[in-house]
Amino acid sequence: MTVDIEKLKAAALAAKDDPASPYIPCQVGFQNAATPDVVLALIKDLESHKRMLLAAVCDLGAISEALKADMDDDGDALLGMVIDLKAQNTRMLEWIKDISRTSGDKGAVMGARQLLKEFANE
Numbered sequence: 001m002t003v004d005i006e007k008l009k010a011a012a013l014a015a016k017d018d019p020a021s022p023y024i025p026c027q028v029g030f031q032n033a034a035t036p037d038v039v040l041a042l043i044k045d046l047e048s049h050k051r052m053l054l055a056a057v058c059d060l061g062a063i064s065e066a067l068k069a070d071m072d073d074d075g076d077a078l079l080g081m082v083i084d085l086k087a088q089n090t091r092m093l094e095w096i097k098d099i100s101r102t103s104g105d106k107g108a109v110m111g112a113r114q115l116l117k118e119f120a121n122e
Contacts, residue, residue, distance in 0.1 A: 001041040008033050093119065 015030035064073060067081050093116070100112035 001037055003038050003041050003045075008038065089119075 011030040011033045060075065060078070064071070064078055067078060067085075069078055069081060073081075096112045096115050100109050100116060
């Protein structure tokens, strides 16, 4: 069932003007609009949104834990950490590329090239 939220909101606001009088047209209009089906549809929608919000918060908590972030960090702080980590990763890959081209140590070159194979395409 699709609920016209704006129409229901307007009826509720109009009924709020004089909630003690069940006989005024706006009160009756709201009572007619707020049928059990409408109320149940709104409750179902609310419960769905609560589940989605809980899932998002749990995911954000897992990301925060993986980043070893402060418990009080918000989404912007976590995003900043991810951006910093990506920048560090780029600098490290460039450094490893330099080693793989310029190092006189054959073991260092082979190790750097192996790291590039593993991490450069991520």
